[in-house]
Amino acid sequence: MPCDLILALDVPDRQQAAPILRQLRGSLRWVKIGLQMFTAYGPDYVKAVADEGFNIFLDLKLHDIPNTVAKAVESLAPLPIGMLTIHTSGGREMMAAARAAQQQTKPDLLLLGVTVLTSTDASGLAELGLTISPEAQVSRLGRLATDAGLRGLVCSPLEVAMLRQQLPADIQLVTPGIRPAGEAGGDDQKRIMTPAEAARTGSSYIVVGRPILKAKDPAAAARAILAELS
Numbered sequence: 276m277p278c279d280l281i282l283a284l285d286v287p288d289r290q291q292a293a294p295i296l297r298q299l300r301g302s303l304r305w306v307k308i309g310l311q312m313f314t315a316y317g318p319d320y321v322k323a324v325a326d327e328g329f330n331i332f333l334d335l336k337l338h339d340i341p342n343t344v345a346k347a348v349e350s351l352a353p354l355p356i357g358m359l360t361i362h363t364s365g366g367r368e369m370m371a372a373a374r375a376a377q378q379q380t381k382p383d384l385l386l387l388g389v390t391v392l393t394s395t396d397a398s399g400l401a402e403l404g405l406t407i408s409p410e411a412q413v414s415r416l417g418r419l420a421t422d423a424g425l426r427g428l429v430c431s432p433l434e435v436a437m438l439r440q441q442l443p444a445d446i447q448l449v450t451p452g453i454r455p456a457g458e459a460g461g462d463d464q465k466r467i468m469t470p471a472e473a474a475r476t477g478s479s480y481i482v483v484g485r486p487i488l489k490a491k492d493p494a495a496a497a498r499a500i501l502a503e504l505s
């Protein structure tokens with residue numbers, strides 16, 4: 276199963292992003308714009324990065340009452356985006372409303388349900404009153420999301436093999452929590468794997484931010500990961 280790289284463009288400003296994008300044009304296909312850059316620059320920046328030839332994953336992790344999330348999906352539909360996230364913990368009704376809005380306004384958009392954040396481990400779930408393993412909670416939320424009509428999930432690569440057993444084969448599994456060998460620990464990511472392992476286990480896409488952005492040569496670091504995946 277092919278696995279592609281998505282660069283999480285989590286940098287403070289567009290000046291820092293520009294040289295990285297320029298150097299990766301033609302080799303990297305997907306760029307994730309998340310809360311940091313979207314709150315700084317808004318929809319215009321999404322259009323600007325798309326105009327440079329990248330596919331855009333807009334990672335806003337929408338989570339609100341069903342009507343509000345559905346209306347946000349409608350508002351985002353004119354943007355040149357290929358993927359958009361909502362939180363599965365918003366529940367079945369919220370996900371179904373978002374999915375209906377997406378189908379009506381942007382049928383080719385892949386609406387992804389974020390399961391358990393890769394920065395959360397069993398003790399983090401327990402603090403929220405959820406005495407369940409991350410794997411069991413991802414399984415539960417994955418089923419709920421696909422029952423509500425979603426065709427893609429965000430999870431840790433640690434849960435991919437389990438989800439591949441329980442879900443239809445065409446469900447797209449997008450996995451952050453990627454740390455190259457020797458770079459584990461020392462930050463907020465808890466449920467992690469290397470790029471090659473995440474691809475081998477069946478991820479459709481891996482999402483990588485800091486391991487690329489903090490490298491001496493970010494474009495070279497991204498190209499090395501792309502080579503690992505090919």
Ligand SMILES: O=c1ccn([C@@H]2O[C@H](COP(=O)(O)O)[C@@H](O)[C@H]2O)c(=O)[nH]1
Pocket residue numbers: 283285309334389391392393394429430451452453464482483484485486
């Ligand atoms: O469960 C999740 C969902 C989303 N993310 C996002 O992915 C990137 C990961 O960046 P790194 O620097 O490689 O940790 C980041 O934008 C998160 O918002 C996630 O990590 N986990």
